[in-house]
Amino acid sequence: MSVLDLLAGVDWRPIGLTLRVAVAATGLSVVIGSLLGYALSTFHFPGRRWAMAAVMLPLVLPPTVLGYYLLVLIGRRGPIGELWMAVFGGPLVFTTNAAIIAASVSAIPIVARQLAAAFASTDSEVLEAARIDGAGAARLFLSVYLPLMRPALGAATTIAFARCVGDFGATLMVAGSIPGETQTASIAIYELMNAGRDGEAFVLVLIVSMISLAVLAFAGGPEFKRPPR
Numbered sequence: 001m002s003v004l005d006l007l008a009g010v011d012w013r014p015i016g017l018t019l020r021v022a023v024a025a026t027g028l029s030v031v032i033g034s035l036l037g038y039a040l041s042t043f044h045f046p047g048r049r050w051a052m053a054a055v056m057l058p059l060v061l062p063p064t065v066l067g068y069y070l071l072v073l074i075g076r077r078g079p080i081g082e083l084w085m086a087v088f089g090g091p092l093v094f095t096t097n098a099a100i101i102a103a104s105v106s107a108i109p110i111v112a113r114q115l116a117a118a119f120a121s122t123d124s125e126v127l128e129a130a131r132i133d134g135a136g137a138a139r140l141f142l143s144v145y146l147p148l149m150r151p152a153l154g155a156a157t158t159i160a161f162a163r164c165v166g167d168f169g170a171t172l173m174v175a176g177s178i179p180g181e182t183q184t185a186s187i188a189i190y191e192l193m194n195a196g197r198d199g200e201a202f203v204l205v206l207i208v209s210m211i212s213l214a215v216l217a218f219a220g221g222p223e224f225k226r227p228p229r
Contacts, residue, residue: 010203013180014188018208021096021184022164025103029160032104033111034153038141040112041119052116059109063169070102070174099175099182103167107160114159118152119145162215165208 040052058066074081074092084092092098122145130144146153168186175182177191185208192201 010200011179011188014183014185014204015207017096017099017180017183018165018185019211021099021103022161024100025107025164025167026157026161028100028104029107029111029164030153030157033108033156033160034115034149036108036112037115038119038145041116055112056109058105064173066105067102067170067173070098070105070170074098074101074174093174094176094178094182096175096181099171099184102170102174103164106167106170107163110160110163111156114152114156115149118149122148158215158218162212165212165215 036055040048040055045051061069071093072078074084076082076085076091076093081092084090092101126148127140127144130140135143166186167184168190171182171184172187172190177183177187183191185204189201189204189208192198192204
C-alpha cells in the first residue's frame with residue numbers, strides 16, 4: 001500500500017474532533033484554573049493545603065478512577081447529569097460535551113498550579129498601590145493580576161491544550177467512542193491498533209505527536225532563546 005493510499009484510507013474526523021474538544025476544554029480549564037489559582041494563592045484558610053492537594057489530584061489519579069468520579073457526577077443519576085437532563089432533555093454522558101468536561105478536568109490542575117505560583121509572586125507594592133487607588137477584588141484581579149499573568153497564562157494555556165489533545169482514559173469512560181461525535185484521536189488510535197490497522201493508527205499517532213510537539217515548542221520558546229551577553 002502506498003503512502004497516498006494509506007492517507008486516503010484514514011478517517012480524519014477524530015483529528016478535527018480532537019482539536020474542537022481540546023479548544024473548548026482548554027478554555028474551560030483556563031477559566032476554572034485561573035480562579036482556583038487566584039483563590040489558593042490569595043486567600044488563607046484552614047485546610048488550604050488539602051484544598052491545593054484536591055485541585056492537583058486529577059494529575060495523579062489513574063484515568064479509570066478519574067473517569068469513575070466523573071460518571072458519578074455527570075452520569076444519568078449524578079447531580080450534574082440529572083440537572084443537565086432537566087434543562088436540556090438529554091443525557092450528558094456519551095456526548096461531545098462529556099468529552100470536553102473529561103479533558104478539562106485533566107488540564108485544570110496544570111493551569112491552577114502554574115498560575116497560583118505566578119499570583120503568589122506578584123509584587124506586593126503594586127497590589128498595595130492598586131488598593132490605595134480604590135481597586136476592589138474584581139478590579140484587582142482584572143486590571144492588575146491578569147496583565148501581569150500573561151506570560152504564565154500563555155504557557156499554562158498551551159500546556160493545558162497539549163494535555164487536552166492527549167486525554168484518553170477519562171474521556172473513553174464518560175464519552176465513549178462514537179465516530180464523529182466522541183471518538184477523539186487517542187481513542188481512535190487505540191481502536192485501530194486493536195483492529196490490526198497499524199498503518200492508519202501510525203498516521204494518527206504521527207499527527208497527534210506533531211501537534212503536541214508544536215504546542216510544547218511554542219510554550220517553551222522563550223526559555224530557549226540565547227541569553228544576552
